[in-house]
Every structure is written in structure tokens, then in C-alpha cells.
Amino acid sequence: MKIKETPADDNGCGWFHLSPPRIARVARQGHVRARWGVVGAGLTGLAVARQLALNFPDDEIVLLEAQEVGFGASGRNSGFAIDLPHDIGAPDYIGDPATAKMNLKLNLFAQNIITSLVAKHGFDCQIKLAGKYQAAIEEKGLRVLEAYKSGLDKLDQPYEIIESEELPSHLGTSFYRRALFTPGTMLIQPASLVKGLAESLPTNVSLFENCAVTAVDYDNPIVLTHANGTVAVDKLILSNNAFATQFGFLKGRLLPVFTYASITRPLSAEEQARLGGKPVWGVIPADPFGSTLRRTPDQRLLVRNSFSFNPNGKIDASLLARAEATQRRSFENRFPMLPGVKFDYTWGGAMCMTRNHSGHFGELGRNVYGALGCNGLGITRGTGAGTLLADWLAGKRHELIDFLLAGDGPNRNPPEPFLSLGVNANLRWGQHRAGLES
The missing domain is CATH 3.50.50.60 (FAD/NAD(P)-binding domain)
Structure with missing residues (x-):
């Protein structure tokens, strides 16, 4: 063959x-x-x-x-090692509770493998148990957070609801209306x-x-x-x-579905002060088609959004410029206090999805x-x-x-x-x- x-x-x-x-x-x-x-x-x-x-x-x-x-x-992914079930096909991201509990065990099993290997071999991948914020700005996004909250209650998993006035102290940006924070996600430099x-x-x-x-x-x-x-x-x-x-x-x-991401140069000390918030965090959108964000330990900001289906499994380089323009708009909407911060890199990466x-x-x-x-x-x-x-x-x-x-x-x-x-x-x-x- x-x-x-x-x-x-x-x-x-x-x-x-x-x-x-x-x-x-x-x-x-x-x-x-x-x-x-x-x-x-x-x-x-x-x-x-x-x-x-x-x-x-x-x-x-x-x-x-x-x-x-x-x-x-x-x-090429966004570096979220998520502990919780994350079924984007379910309204509450949880789905069937019995299946969700097993997926939770599987994710925790994998997290333990990763942390053990990093500790044993001592390589630096910027691993940090920073949790994740699932954030929303529109009404439908807020409804997703409520559904996700109910799913977490079924699994008896911890979370914190953070309202708009508190969010800048976490993320720097005042863009979002509400976020649901869960503490068990590890953030990693995937490469x-x-x-x-x-x-x-x-x-x-x-x-x-x-x-x-x-x-x-x-x-x-x-x-x-x-x-x-x-x-x-x-x-x-x-x-x-x-x-x-x-x-x-x-x-x-x-289904080889491609997503696209851009990452900035490192923020200066003055830019970090202007942004505020925690020094390391990760945001996933309430809407699966929204923007994922990272603030990395070396003080870069990552934006990931835009999708395409490439049946041959290969990146379509012609989509990179379009994705970068979309990510620039998303960045400026969320970080108007950082007008001079440019992207150092833009790339695409595949997820293997099934219906x-x-x-x-x-x-x-x-x-x-x-x-x-x-x-x-x-x-x-x-x-x-x-x-x-x-x-x-x-x-x-x-x-x-x-x-x-x-x-x-x-x-x-x-x-x-x-x-x-x-x-x-x-x-x-x-x-x-x-x-x-x-």
C-alpha cells in the first residue's frame, strides 16, 4: 500500500x-x-x-x-492539560455523568504521568497548575457557563464564578462579563x-x-x-x-480540523504593569468557536481561533494571513491597553475530530x-x-x-x-x- x-x-x-x-x-x-x-x-x-x-x-x-x-x-496546541471532561458536543461539556467520571479518571491518570516524567527527567516545559478560566461575553456564552456549572455540580468538582468587576484582577482585560474558573488544569509549553x-x-x-x-x-x-x-x-x-x-x-x-494561533513578543515590564492581572493564566471560550487565550511564564500572549477542515490532513498556508488578521482583531478587542504589541509567530495545527x-x-x-x-x-x-x-x-x-x-x-x-x-x-x-x- x-x-x-x-x-x-x-x-x-x-x-x-x-x-x-x-x-x-x-x-x-x-x-x-x-x-x-x-x-x-x-x-x-x-x-x-x-x-x-x-x-x-x-x-x-x-x-x-x-x-x-x-x-x-x-x-502546536494551546497547552491545556485539562483534568475535567471536556465534551464540546454536550451542552454542559460533561454529558453522561458515568462516562464523564471515567474521562475525569483518564485525564487525572494522564496528568499524573506527565508531572511524574517532568519531575523525574527534569526538563523544562513551563508546566504550571494554573487552572483555566472559561469566559463569556455574550448571553449565549453566559448560558453555557450556567450549563457547565450544573455539569460540574453533578461531578462534585470545584469551581469559582468570577464576575466582570473582578476579572481584570485575574486576566488584566475587562472584556469578559463572567468566567468560571476550575483549578485542576495544567498549562504547558507543548513543544x-x-x-x-x-x-x-x-x-x-x-x-x-x-x-x-x-x-x-x-x-x-x-x-x-x-x-x-x-x-x-x-x-x-x-x-x-x-x-x-x-x-x-x-x-x-x-476529521482533520485545523485551528490557528498567534503568539506575541514578550511584554515589557511596563506593558505587564499596564495589563495587570495574574502572571500566568489560560482562557477557553464559552463558545467552542470563540478565542482561546494564554499568558505564558515568559510573558507572551497567545490567541487561538479560526478553523478549517483540510481532508488531506495538511495545513493550508493560504489561510494563515486571514487567521492572523482575525486574531489581531480579537487581541485588540481584549487588550486595548497594549496597542504596540505585535505577533512574533502565527501557525496552524490539526485536531483529529470525530462526528x-x-x-x-x-x-x-x-x-x-x-x-x-x-x-x-x-x-x-x-x-x-x-x-x-x-x-x-x-x-x-x-x-x-x-x-x-x-x-x-x-x-x-x-x-x-x-x-x-x-x-x-x-x-x-x-x-x-x-x-x-x-
Whole structure:
């Protein structure tokens, strides 16, 4: 099977360029034989490879990444490691309480893995338990906060309602009318996290970077072809999200939805004083199509909004300028006290969404397995599902493994061209309806 599309992200990701430099691992030339192969060295793939290495210390695990670690989707998100259920398909972000409780356990499981690895290996990814603000300006956004509040009550989770007059002391800006603060979210520099995880892999993991798979033969063994040779494995794990369809699995079930972000230069001491508020915070919008904001430890401001559906899984660079203009308007609406602060970087990044907000966990085919479709929760969902998939392959049992195996899996999408027309129309309409939240 020929692989027709491989990742090709833009070069503007601020997180990647601001993270510690490292030397990419070169693929071994010629023929490599290993028991395990993992495709995709994002958060899921790194978690799978690490846990496989610990479960099978005598086996070599080959981890193949089409680009450089940290350059792809896992290094391009907004850096929210959310503890709470975050089901954007449910009016209260919670959905079914029993399912929500298991998702809460999964997210906390993943948070604990991340904090333990950061502490053990001592790499700096600006990790901070800062919580998150879900903020609203319009009436429909305020109604969402009320619904979210009721969902949190069902789960007996802590929160704080912050009214407009108090918000400037938290965020600096007086733009929002109300926010719901939850304390359990960790804020992270995502590219630094991914690079740190890659540099601390067990010694029996062989990482091949800039090593796109161009063909796969599902014989016994499975043979992966790349530019410099082949890798033959007994068992293959796909952790490459929407690109799993290029390998023949979950075709017509995954949706590569791209979001766009810009990050400023560092604020001067005078600008920080003018802004006020807490030195580190994160805001997610009450409306899913609104703007996400970050104030980073190095005193930059990030704005993320704008969406597009790119069925080939690749960034559309022509949309970057339009997204930057939208983010400039959003920035000026929220931070009129900072008129001279420009963006240093603008980039796009993919989320692997599914119509029913359910991912895939488990077997895909004979000797092929996957943890795919994080639905916008890549840091926690990817880390947790990747670790648990490796444990399941080692014969271990856990209530979270049973929970993931029992999932519905991704729904089938409508056929093209109706899919692209429908998804992009819905994205444009959602952004329009978001109003001032965008």
C-alpha cells in the first residue's frame, strides 16, 4: 500500500521555535527488524513507545516520525492539560455523568504521568497548575457557563464564578462579563513537553525522525518503507491520528480540523504593569468557536481561533494571513491597553475530530493497533490512551482500559464532496455565530 499523504506543517509554530533546540534522530539506513513499530511521535506515540519499552525491556521499539519531534500537531496546541471532561458536543461539556467520571479518571491518570516524567527527567516545559478560566461575553456564552456549572455540580468538582468587576484582577482585560474558573488544569509549553519526552525515552526505543512512511506491506512481518530503508515489525501501532486513514484504517471516520494561533513578543515590564492581572493564566471560550487565550511564564500572549477542515490532513498556508488578521482583531478587542504589541509567530495545527466525539482504541487489523482521535484533548487523552494501549498489549487490565475498549468508536462521515462542503460551512457558521466570543 502506497502512502499518498504525509504530514507537512507550516514553519511558523512559535511553541516549536521557542522550545529548547535538540538534534533530530536520524533513521538507520537499510533494513531494520524489530518486534514493535509505532508510527507518529506525538504525545500518543511517545506514550505508547515508552510504556511498551517498560513492559518489554528486551524488545526494540522503533518509533517513526514523519517530521521532527515537536514540529507536528502535539507541539502546536494551546497547552491545556485539562483534568475535567471536556465534551464540546454536550451542552454542559460533561454529558453522561458515568462516562464523564471515567474521562475525569483518564485525564487525572494522564496528568499524573506527565508531572511524574517532568519531575523525574527534569526538563523544562513551563508546566504550571494554573487552572483555566472559561469566559463569556455574550448571553449565549453566559448560558453555557450556567450549563457547565450544573455539569460540574453533578461531578462534585470545584469551581469559582468570577464576575466582570473582578476579572481584570485575574486576566488584566475587562472584556469578559463572567468566567468560571476550575483549578485542576495544567498549562504547558507543548513543544517543550514533546521534546523533553522524546529525549527521555528508554534506551530500547529507537526514534527515527524526518522519516515519513511511504509504503506499508501488511504481511508477516509488517514492512514499513521509508526513504532510507525499511522497518519490519511483528506488531504495528498507529498513533498518527487522521493520517491513519492513509494506512487503510478508519477511512471516512476521522476529521482533520485545523485551528490557528498567534503568539506575541514578550511584554515589557511596563506593558505587564499596564495589563495587570495574574502572571500566568489560560482562557477557553464559552463558545467552542470563540478565542482561546494564554499568558505564558515568559510573558507572551497567545490567541487561538479560526478553523478549517483540510481532508488531506495538511495545513493550508493560504489561510494563515486571514487567521492572523482575525486574531489581531480579537487581541485588540481584549487588550486595548497594549496597542504596540505585535505577533512574533502565527501557525496552524490539526485536531483529529470525530462526528460523535469518540476515538478509536484497540485493534485495527491483524497485528495492527491504534489510539486515534483525541477530539481536541491531545495532551491528556493522547498520553493516557497511549500508555494504556501499551499496557493492554502487555496483557494488563485496568478499569480505564475496559472503558476505552468499550467506546463506540468514530462514526462514519458523509461522502465527499458533501463532507468538505458541510464541515467547512458549519465551521464558518459557527465562527460567525460566536460573535464577540471569537
